[in-house]
Amino acid sequence: xxxxxxxxxxxxxxxxxxxxxxxxxxxxxxxxxxxxxxxxxxxxxxxxxxxxxxxxxxxxxxxxxxxxxxxxxxxxxxxxxxxxxxxxxxxxxxxxxxxxxxxxxxxxxxxxxxxxxxxxxxxxxxxxxxxxxxxxxxxxxxxxxxxxxxxxxxxxxxxxxxxxxxxxxxxxxxxxxxxxxxxxxxxxxxxxxxxxxxxxxxxxxxxxxxxxxxxxxxxxxxxxxxxxxxxxxxxxxxxxxxxxxxxxxxxxxxxxxxxxxxxxxxxxxxxxxxxxxxxxxxxxxxxxxxxxx
Amino acid sequence: xxxxxxxxxxxxxxxxxxxxxxxxxxxxxxxxxxxxxxxxxxxxxxxxxxxxxxxxxxxxxxxxxxxxxxxxxxxxxxxxxxxxxxxxxxxxxxxxxxxxxxxxxxxxxxxxxxxxxxxxxxxxxxxxxxxxxxxxxxxxxxxxxxxxxxxxxxxxxxxxxxxxxxxxxxxxxxxxxxxxxxxxxxxxxxxxxxxxxxxxxxxxxxxxxxxxxxxxxxxxxxxxxxxxxxxxxxxxxxxxxxxxxxxxxxxxxxxxxxxxxxxxxxxxxxxxxxxxxxxxxxxxxxxxxxxxxxxxxxxxxxxxxxxxxxxxxxxxxxxxxxxxxxxxxx
Amino acid sequence: xxxxxxxxxxxxxxxxxxxxxxxxxxxxxxxxxxxxxxxxxxxxxxxxxxxxxxxxxxxxxxxxxxxxxxxxxxxxxxxxxxxxxxxxxxxxxxxxxxxxxxxxxxxxxxxxxxxxxxxxxxxxxxxxxxxxxxxxxxxxxxxxxxxxxxxxxxxxxxxxxxxxxxxxxxxxxxxxxxxxxxxxxxxxxxxxxxxxxxxxxxxxxxxxxxxxxxxxxxxxxxxxxxxxxxxxxxxxxxxxxxxxxxxxxxxxxxxxxxxxxxxxxxxxxxxxxxxxxxxxxxxxxxxxxxxxxxxxxxxxxxxxxxxxxxxxxxxxxxxxxxxxxxxxxxxxxxxxxxxxxxxxxxxxxxxxxxxxxxxxxxxxxxxxxxxxxxxx
Numbered sequence: 001x002x003x004x005x006x007x008x009x010x011x012x013x014x015x016x017x018x019x020x021x022x023x024x025x026x027x028x029x030x031x032x033x034x035x036x037x038x039x040x041x042x043x044x045x046x047x048x049x050x051x052x053x054x055x056x057x058x059x060x061x062x063x064x065x066x067x068x069x070x071x072x073x074x075x076x077x078x079x080x081x082x083x084x085x086x087x088x089x090x091x092x093x094x095x096x097x098x099x100x101x102x103x104x105x106x107x108x109x110x111x112x113x114x115x116x117x118x119x120x121x122x123x124x125x126x127x128x129x130x131x132x133x134x135x136x137x138x139x140x141x142x143x144x145x146x147x148x149x150x151x152x153x154x155x156x157x158x159x160x161x162x163x164x165x166x167x168x169x170x171x172x173x174x175x176x177x178x179x180x181x182x183x184x185x186x187x188x189x190x191x192x193x194x195x196x197x198x199x200x201x202x203x204x205x206x207x208x209x210x211x212x213x214x215x216x217x218x219x220x221x222x223x224x225x226x227x228x229x230x231x232x233x234x235x236x237x238x239x240x241x242x243x244x245x246x247x248x249x250x251x252x253x254x255x256x257x258x259x260x261x262x263x264x265x266x267x268x269x270x271x272x273x274x275x276x277x278x279x280x281x282x283x284x285x286x287x288x289x290x291x292x293x
Numbered sequence: 294x295x296x297x298x299x300x301x302x303x304x305x306x307x308x309x310x311x312x313x314x315x316x317x318x319x320x321x322x323x324x325x326x327x328x329x330x331x332x333x334x335x336x337x338x339x340x341x342x343x344x345x346x347x348x349x350x351x352x353x354x355x356x357x358x359x360x361x362x363x364x365x366x367x368x369x370x371x372x373x374x375x376x377x378x379x380x381x382x383x384x385x386x387x388x389x390x391x392x393x394x395x396x397x398x399x400x401x402x403x404x405x406x407x408x409x410x411x412x413x414x415x416x417x418x419x420x421x422x423x424x425x426x427x428x429x430x431x432x433x434x435x436x437x438x439x440x441x442x443x444x445x446x447x448x449x450x451x452x453x454x455x456x457x458x459x460x461x462x463x464x465x466x467x468x469x470x471x472x473x474x475x476x477x478x479x480x481x482x483x484x485x486x487x488x489x490x491x492x493x494x495x496x497x498x499x500x501x502x503x504x505x506x507x508x509x510x511x512x513x514x515x516x517x518x519x520x521x522x523x524x525x526x527x528x529x530x531x532x533x534x535x536x537x538x539x540x541x542x543x544x545x546x547x548x549x550x551x552x553x554x555x556x557x558x559x560x561x562x563x564x565x566x567x568x569x570x571x572x573x574x575x576x577x578x579x580x581x582x583x584x585x586x587x588x589x590x591x592x593x594x595x596x597x598x599x600x601x602x603x604x605x606x607x608x609x610x611x612x613x614x615x616x617x618x619x620x621x622x623x
Numbered sequence: 624x625x626x627x628x629x630x631x632x633x634x635x636x637x638x639x640x641x642x643x644x645x646x647x648x649x650x651x652x653x654x655x656x657x658x659x660x661x662x663x664x665x666x667x668x669x670x671x672x673x674x675x676x677x678x679x680x681x682x683x684x685x686x687x688x689x690x691x692x693x694x695x696x697x698x699x700x701x702x703x704x705x706x707x708x709x710x711x712x713x714x715x716x717x718x719x720x721x722x723x724x725x726x727x728x729x730x731x732x733x734x735x736x737x738x739x740x741x742x743x744x745x746x747x748x749x750x751x752x753x754x755x756x757x758x759x760x761x762x763x764x765x766x767x768x769x770x771x772x773x774x775x776x777x778x779x780x781x782x783x784x785x786x787x788x789x790x791x792x793x794x795x796x797x798x799x800x801x802x803x804x805x806x807x808x809x810x811x812x813x814x815x816x817x818x819x820x821x822x823x824x825x826x827x828x829x830x831x832x833x834x835x836x837x838x839x840x841x842x843x844x845x846x847x848x849x850x851x852x853x854x855x856x857x858x859x860x861x862x863x864x865x866x867x868x869x870x871x872x873x874x875x876x877x878x879x880x881x882x883x884x885x886x887x888x889x890x891x892x893x894x895x896x897x898x899x900x901x902x903x904x905x906x907x908x909x910x911x912x913x914x915x916x917x918x919x920x921x922x923x924x925x926x927x928x929x930x931x932x933x934x935x936x937x938x939x940x941x942x943x944x945x946x947x948x949x950x951x952x953x954x955x956x957x958x959x960x961x962x963x964x965x966x967x968x969x970x971x972x973x974x975x976x977x978x979x980x981x982x983x984x985x986x987x988x989x990x991x992x993x994x995x996x997x998x999x
Binding site for chain 2: 019022023025026029030032033034036037039040041043044046047048050051095096097098099100101102103104106107108115116119120121122123124125126127128129130131133134138158161162165189190191192212215216218219220221222248251252255270273274277278281285
């Protein structure tokens with residue numbers, strides 16, 4: 001992988017100078033790359049560090065054990081609400097996304113696949129505020145869902161669906177075609193081949209896609225503001241007419257309020273979001289390693 | 294056996310229906326957007342796209358404004374050109390910064406950084422993608438805006454003699470450049486992690502062959518690796534651009550929020566997505582509903598711009614020499 | 624391949640069908656919503672607990688949030704969940720039946736009321752707004768004197784520098800710098816904008832003609848003008864931008880002063896320069912008592928009287944007269960009656976934290992009369 005030695009004997013003086021110049025160019029670019037990497041890491045550490053420093057003082061047992069009260073309080077309702085929202089939306093988008101990805105990768109003809117893939121890409125380009133607005137006018141108002149788990153979960157699912165479809169399809173495509181043909185040759189149905197032979201090697205990729213979807217869902221504010229509403233209480237698990245609390249609401253709304261206690265709660269909520277993200281990353285990585293091994 | 298074959302069929306139909314999901318949702322959104330935005334087009338005409346003044350009108354006035362047979366709040370007129378310019382310019386700045394940074398970062402991660410260290414660094418970069426955009430907005434306000442106002446801006450102004458657009462004056466840190474920088478940081482993880490995954494799929498053999506021929510490591514990358522992943526890289530960039538076009542909250546917080554055409558790199562701007570977010574609440578006070586229709590048309594325009602850039606990008610790839618088929622992973 | 628394309632045809636057909644259904648449902652708005660609200664609310668009553676939802680004004684949100692734990696002790700079976708969504712959404716939600724209580728800094732306009740009859744605008748408290756500035760080199764103890772007319776000219780771009788003669792004439796003996804003025808406004812729709820632009824409309828003829836008022840307006844195209852999101856964003860932006868002038872809700876006063884912004888003394892209708900204090904806000908409110916109509920939809924801006932502060936307003940609860948059922952109606956009624964009572968939600972302990980003032984003693988009966996119209 002490293003630079004191998006060129007044939008010196010064949011080179012005249014001029015060419016040697018040229019090589020020197022090319023080497024310099026190469027070194028310079030690697031140095032620039034190094035600087036960029038350091039800059040990106042610096043920004044990551046700066047943001048994570050700031051959130052940790054600002055959020056940590058507010059992190060106590062009460063954060064997990066009490067609900068949001070008045071201008072401050074705990075975050076139990078928002079933590080549970082976030083988990084419920086994510087779970088509900090992933091049930092929807094995970095099912096649709098994995099099945100849909102399978103269809104595009106295995107069953108669909110090239111033309112149909114490209115149409116469906118295009119639609120998926122368009123959907124991923126729809127700004128989240130538009131999805132939130134539709135969730136509001138259609139589900140919350142017209143269909144009478146009210147601010148509810150269902151309206152929020154569907155909105156989040158719409159937002160995350162394209163990522164799951166795309167990764168599922170890509171991972172399945174990476175499984176050699178011969179596996180598929182082999183499965184069929186063994187007399188298995190298409191479905192059985194897919195389920196028993198193709199899906200296992202594709203699983204780490206699919207899981208990565210779902211993780212990505214969860215990460216995106218965790219960080220969203222705009223679509224939830226208009227569909228989940230906000231609640232001072234733990235999620236009721238009712239699908240309709242019962243608003244749900246979530247962490248990004250706290251980050252957004254409480255950072256806009258004129259009280260130091262509210263700001264502290266917002267920072268703590270941001271820290272929790274990032275910790276949640278970290279835990280998810282680690283869990284999925286462990287899962288992947290297990291599946292590969 | 295019979296049961297299993299029936300199940301197999303059922304399963305296939307189920308996957309087909311699921312695959313139709315995104316298409317269905319896109320169709321619902323587009324059809325509803327189109328129908329809901331027609332009154333705005335009738336009221337404002339084509340000056341909707343070329344006008345520079347956005348005014349939802351006074352819903353408390355006793356009279357209404359009527360144009361093209363449509364009623365709107367008194368004095369309402371809808372021109373979205375500044376928002377279009379704001380959206381395109383912020384996302385372009387973001388791309389110009391993010392692409393080289395992301396690609397070079399991915400290259401060094403794959404080819405130079407030891408694997409064990411890379412295993413720590415890569416997830417950290419991916420973590421950037423999951424940070425709530427509100428946190429990016431706060432970071433933009435507290436860190437990036439002052440940095441642009443006091444450090445980067447004054448430095449760039451020296452180049453103003455060559456490129457007048459950089460000349461300033463700088464009034465505040467909130468504006469085009471800050472929004473572009475924040476957006477760049479938001480799309481860097483997307484492009485970096487995709488590029489890294491793509492680079493890992495580049496076969497060793499041709500790379501080693503290139504080095505054996507005396508190419509420097511960077512030449513090997515330029516002539517072998519990058520062309521190899523060209524299509525996938527393009528997809529990643531389009532993905533990042535899509536996010537930059539549609540990003541709402543973070544841009545809303547740092548863009549300075551003026552609905553004027555930007556005069557220089559530091560001017561306050563408004564993007565289409567952030568205009569929708571900022572005006573949605575007031576639009577609901579407009580009992581003629583024309584403001585909501587206008588915002589819908591704005592949303593539709595944004596969607597069309599996203600679509601057109603996507604299609605144009607695909608066309609470019611298609612017209613270009615067909616490279617090896619490496620798909621985007623994420 | 625063949626079967627596959629058949630499957631996808633089905634998928635596409637289904638997509639078209641459902642998208643049409645989706646559109647159709649977009650067309651018929653509220654009736655089905657309130658019907659559904661009815662059904663669900665009835666279920667709740669059977670369970671004994673009553674859930675009340677409030678959405679709307681972000682200015683009122685902190686106050687409402689602080690009421691929740693206190694009201695729990697008054698009525699333990701009532702579960703209240705307020706959310707700060709913006710006044711427009713609050714009005715829409717209360718009208719469509721999505722929530723029981725909306726909150727708004729601005730009263731509903733005639734057109735809105737016509738399309739949603741039976742909606743009440745009930746003042747819960749009094750709020751105010753101050754004008755803040757970031758003028759380099761000015762002493763902290765100094766409060767600049769400003770008039771609505773001069774502020775309007777600054778926002779219109781007609782007065783460009785802080786040492787302009789119009790400003791200097793109001794502030795004799797203060798050395799003002801030759802620094803460009805940066806007018807800062809709210810980028811998101813806001814009750815604060817509603818109040819500020821009304822004050823501008825009342826004091827400047829050009830503004831009244833060209834800009835007018837609303838929760839968002841077409842801001843004059845001044846090249847230096849900036850917008851920010853939320854009062855917090857405005858305070859932050861103004862404090863980072865030398866030369867700025869901005870309007871900020873009274874709840875943010877301490878924050879803004881702490882960030883180094885100056886607070887202007889505004890000229891009232893009687894020509895006196897006043898700061899927003901409990902005394903001047905109360906004085907202005909008292910002057911407007913006799914003007915307040917039965918439905919209480921009135922602007923309190925630019926009240927007469929030597930002591931009156933010119934930018935104050937009622938903070939409204941937006942409630943449908945006709946609630947889903949008697950139990951919900953009673954719960955809403957009791958909550959609102961408690962909220963406007965000086966022994967309940969209008970207690971100093973709640974008001975002081977957000978710098979609001981309780982409803983004047985002679986206005987409270989008007990609000991009470993409106994609240995008593997709520998039926999199940």
